[in-house]
Amino acid sequence: MSLARALLQRPSALGPAAIRFASTARPVSLKERLAELIPAEIENVKATRAAHGKKSFGPVIVDQLYGGMRSLPALIWDGSVLDAEEGIRFRGKTIPDIQKALPKAPGGQEPLPEGLFWLLVTGEIPTQEQVIQLSKDWAARAAIPEFVEELLDRCPPTLHPMSQFSLAVTALNHDSAFAKAYQEGVSKKDYWGPVFEDSMDLIAKLPNIAGRIYRNVYGGGKLPAIDASKDYSWNLANLLGFGENPAFVELLRLYITIHSDHEGGNVSAHTGKLVASALSDPFLSYGAALNGLAGPLHGLANQEVLLWLRKMQAKIGEEPTDEAVKEYIWSTLKSGQVVPGYGHAVLRKTDPRYTAQREFALKHLPDDKMFKLVGQIYNLVPNILLEAGKAKNPWPNVDAHSGVLLTHYGLDQMQYYTVLFGVSRAFGVAAQLIWDRALGAPLERPKSYSTAAIQKIFKDKS
Numbered sequence: 001m002s003l004a005r006a007l008l009q010r011p012s013a014l015g016p017a018a019i020r021f022a023s024t025a026r027p028v029s030l031k032e033r034l035a036e037l038i039p040a041e042i043e044n045v046k047a048t049r050a051a052h053g054k055k056s057f058g059p060v061i062v063d064q065l066y067g068g069m070r071s072l073p074a075l076i077w078d079g080s081v082l083d084a085e086e087g088i089r090f091r092g093k094t095i096p097d098i099q100k101a102l103p104k105a106p107g108g109q110e111p112l113p114e115g116l117f118w119l120l121v122t123g124e125i126p127t128q129e130q131v132i133q134l135s136k137d138w139a140a141r142a143a144i145p146e147f148v149e150e151l152l153d154r155c156p157p158t159l160h161p162m163s164q165f166s167l168a169v170t171a172l173n174h175d176s177a178f179a180k181a182y183q184e185g186v187s188k189k190d191y192w193g194p195v196f197e198d199s200m201d202l203i204a205k206l207p208n209i210a211g212r213i214y215r216n217v218y219g220g221g222k223l224p225a226i227d228a229s230k231d232y233s234w235n236l237a238n239l240l241g242f243g244e245n246p247a248f249v250e251l252l253r254l255y256i257t258i259h260s261d262h263e264g265g266n267v268s269a270h271t272g273k274l275v276a277s278a279l280s281d282p283f284l285s286y287g288a289a290l291n292g293l294a295g296p297l298h299g300l301a302n303q304e305v306l307l308w309l310r311k312m313q314a315k316i317g318e319e320p321t322d323e324a325v326k327e328y329i330w331s332t333l334k335s336g337q338v339v340p341g342y343g344h345a346v347l348r349k350t351d352p353r354y355t356a357q358r359e360f361a362l363k364h365l366p367d368d369k370m371f372k373l374v375g376q377i378y379n380l381v382p383n384i385l386l387e388a389g390k391a392k393n394p395w396p397n398v399d400a401h402s403g404v405l406l407t408h409y410g411l412d413q414m415q416y417y418t419v420l421f422g423v424s425r426a427f428g429v430a431a432q433l434i435w436d437r438a439l440g441a442p443l444e445r446p447k448s449y450s451t452a453a454i455q456k457i458f459k460d461k462s
Ligand SMILES: CC(=O)SCCNC(=O)CCNC(=O)[C@H](O)C(C)(C)COP(=O)(O)OP(=O)(O)OC[C@H]1O[C@@H](n2cnc3c(N)ncnc32)[C@H](O)[C@@H]1OP(=O)(O)O
Pocket: 296, 297, 298, 299, 301, 333, 337, 338, 339, 340, 341, 342, 343, 344, 345, 346, 390, 391, 392, 393, 397, 398, 399
């Protein structure tokens, strides 16, 4: 067994210097860096709990039990934290920060999602070499089992792409390193190793799954092979048939980076964490997360936005007046539907992910008719939502913009959009699952109450 392998199997037995010594010929890998970071983080969590473990986070009110647990402090999520006014920070960094700091592809301007994953896992900005190493590692792991290919090929094209995606990801559990290790009696303190391997496999295999679904449902012929000399987003674009379009590849780099993580309480992230807390492997956990992402109030909203825009254009034309757009928005609200792409459970300002996409559009497609319509809607919806008086946040979220960019480049099959969101969200969920197992996160089991029980509690107290 090589020294590097021995180190990886028993990282805690040897110090960081030894690990660095073993890898002088190549950059320190993500797994090696993680092995260095875990012992200190275990101590950090212990110290935090010792200092603050018995302190209150404030009262829980009954409305929070009925109201979807809004603002209830209930989860630990290290990769990112969401501020209602400012938006997301990945390991403390805003979207403009990471656009500046993360490594880029040669000639590219957008951050490479490989770098974002490194940042989510370690809290550190990787070197160009480390990012290249990650691209190559994922390319080497990208093949999917033949039976998963067959499973996808047998899905009727009428089955929603998200259902196909979730089926395929769940089926990857067949080869889970963690499920196998658990059956073989792996010790709790070593859970993170096979969970790391599964997480890397999961992310690496998503382009082949996503590409196969796209070509099966929408045509486009045989899938090309993964090119190990190219980055993750280029390969995904190529599998979809857009590898020759550098602007589309750049868009995917930005898209995957900004959709990756949105702290822990959103439906997909929380579902992944919850399911994994039962020690279900990362494939089962992420399959469950995808089923949540497929809901129209969450990730599917990007599909809904495009459908809504198309219906609007069909009704009032491609370049409508403000009055016609206003009337259309009101008719949506009056018929008891939501305006897709607007509002948010936490945010109270324009989503910085919307802004990042708008800036991309201003640079690459300023004259696109649908982009202009999206801008026009931005000037009208917030006032109407405020006037309607219900939504706590009248501003656009990430989903208000993404479909327009994809459509511009010819990816206009909106039912497919949430699959791309799903590829991206795997980065954030996987990073947290690795840490949850490294830090020994317990089974999740909050307390529930019936309405009768609540009435009794307060009757007894009054
Ligand atoms: C990646 C993402 O998941 S981002 C979110 C994507 N989802 C969408 O864009 C769908 C449209 N938006 C919405 O439905 C909501 O704003 C959500 C689901 C995102 C957030 O929901 P909540 O936290 O419950 O929002 P909020 O507290 O503001 O809701 C209060 C009321 O305003 C309504 N409301 C909120 N946003 C909108 C909207 N965009 N259009 C119409 N009504 C809205 C709610 O439906 C709710 O109505 P109700 O009292 O009749 O039930």
